[in-house]
Amino acid sequence: MNKVTKGAFLKYGIPCLAVILIIIQIILVNTHQLSKWKGGGYGMYTEIHYYYNQIYIPGLTVDSLITNNQDMRATLGRLKLMPNKNNLNKAARLVLKSTERDSVHIQIWKPIVNSQNGEYSRYLVSEIYLKKSEL
Amino acid sequence: MNYWSAIENKLKDHIETAIQLLLIILSVYIFFTAEDHRIWKVPILFLGLISWFFFHKKTKHPIIWILLFLLLIFDLSHSYFWLANHHFMLMFLVLIVISYSYHRQSEVLLKNVQLLLAFVILASVIQKITSSQFMSGNFNYYMINRGTLFGNFLNFFPENHEIAKRNVESFIALNATDPNLHQSIIIKNVNPNVRLISIILVWGTIILESIVAFAILWKPKSTWTHVFFTTMIVGILITRLETGFMALLAICGIFLCRNLKLRLFNVLVVLGCAALIITKYGYH
Numbered sequence: 364m365n366k367v368t369k370g371a372f373l374k375y376g377i378p379c380l381a382v383i384l385i386i387i388q389i390i391l392v393n394t395h396q397l398s399k400w401k402g403g404g405y406g407m408y409t410e411i412h413y414y415y416n417q418i419y420i421p422g423l424t425v426d427s428l429i430t431n432n433q434d435m436r437a438t439l440g441r442l443k444l445m446p447n448k449n450n451l452n453k454a455a456r457l458v459l460k461s462t463e464r465d466s467v468h469i470q471i472w473k474p475i476v477n478s479q480n481g482e483y484s485r486y487l488v489s490e491i492y493l494k495k496s497e498l
Numbered sequence: 499m500n501y502w503s504a505i506e507n508k509l510k511d512h513i514e515t516a517i518q519l520l521l522i523i524l525s526v527y528i529f530f531t532a533e534d535h536r537i538w539k540v541p542i543l544f545l546g547l548i549s550w551f552f553f554h555k556k557t558k559h560p561i562i563w564i565l566l567f568l569l570l571i572f573d574l575s576h577s578y579f580w581l582a583n584h585h586f587m588l589m590f591l592v593l594i595v596i597s598y599s600y601h602r603q604s605e606v607l608l609k610n611v612q613l614l615l616a617f618v619i620l621a622s623v624i625q626k627i628t629s630s631q632f633m634s635g636n637f638n639y640y641m642i643n644r645g646t647l648f649g650n651f652l653n654f655f656p657e658n659h660e661i662a663k664r665n666v667e668s669f670i671a672l673n674a675t676d677p678n679l680h681q682s683i684i685i686k687n688v689n690p691n692v693r694l695i696s697i698i699l700v701w702g703t704i705i706l707e708s709i710v711a712f713a714i715l716w717k718p719k720s721t722w723t724h725v726f727f728t729t730m731i732v733g734i735l736i737t738r739l740e741t742g743f744m745a746l747l748a749i750c751g752i753f754l755c756r757n758l759k760l761r762l763f764n765v766l767v768v769l770g771c772a773a774l775i776i777t778k779y780g781y782h
Binding site for chain 1: 587738
């Protein structure tokens with residue numbers, strides 16, 4: 364490595380690495396519904412925290428599913444963080460495997476606020492119906 | 499003892515001062531996050547401590563920094579999407595210090611810190627501008643009314659604090675219902691001007707962060723740049739105790755700033771944040 368290249372590498376290498384991670388995060392936010400809060404893109408405090416996303420499974424409570432089930436906790440946690448079809452599918456498969464049900468319906472809702480009238484409500488982001496026979 | 503000259507002497511060697519403070523914040527952060535994946539961290543820590551204990555003065559390698567960097571990388575590889583944003587910034591700062599311990603060129607170190615800091619703040623601005631929830635003021639409105647922003651001030655006003663508490667209870671109650679019923683609640687304002695405050699906060703944040711990012715790119719050592727920069731840090735700390743991140747920003751300020759008084763202010767911010775993190779008043 365010649366002196367000029369080495370100098371440029373030392374000066375710009377680490378900041379460029381930071382920019383690459385920021386770009387990856389922005390791509391994931393726009394393509395995989397990753398929350399802006401995570402992934403190293405410095406987007407915290409720009410939208411309501413993903414913790415307040417709601418997973419709704421008719422006939423089941425999330426609390427009962429995640430109790431003593433680390434795998435379920437991680438999968439549903441990831442669904443809140445990145446509410447995309449792939450994670451929804453993974454969550455549905457795991458719920459079907461963990462319960463005695465023949466089918467499952469999972470919805471993911473996000474909170475929405477309107478500061479004009481002070482209304483706080485929820486909107487449906489995505490949902491899945493999965494039958495055991497489709498596994 | 500002349501205290502001011504002792505402080506001045508310490509602040510004159512700003513690179514060494516900033517590196518020492520970074521080591522303090524890094525150690526505190528590692529301490530608070532050590533429990534995650536601890537079974538794998540024990541051997542790394544054990545071997546690292548042995549190397550440091552026996553060889554730290556006999557080798558040119560910055561053993562303690564490399565050890566702590568390995569722990570950061572370990573967490574990154576296992577929990578990439580769960581880590582706080584300042585974990586990434588901390589990792590880059592540690593990498594910059596490790597790199598500096600080999601090349602020993604202060605201008606390279608300062609260029610690294612300058613660009614890293616500018617890119618982090620620019621990214622933050624871009625994320626805000628591209629968020630319709632943030633730009634409409636809806637996000638700040640929600641956060642103020644649930645007592646998350648300016649929460650420490652609400653404690654001095656029991657009535658307003660009570661409103662925020664009731665809002666949170668309403669959110670919890672609504673979340674316990676079937677969302678398919680499409681119910682909603684009306685948020686109670688903790689302050690009659692909360693909508694206006696939310697909008698002012700949006701534009702104040704965007705304008706101040708943009709000024710700071712471009713000033714750091716353009717004139718990284720100027721006193722005015724660091725007046726805006728420290729204003730931004732203090733502003734963020736007033737709205738919420740993001741102490742971990744603000745400590746890192748203040749450390750960057752110590753690296754870059756020429757003005758001794760502003761350097762001192764940044765040192766106080768870092769030490770104050772460290773005290774708040776250790777006592778768990780602030781976020782690590």
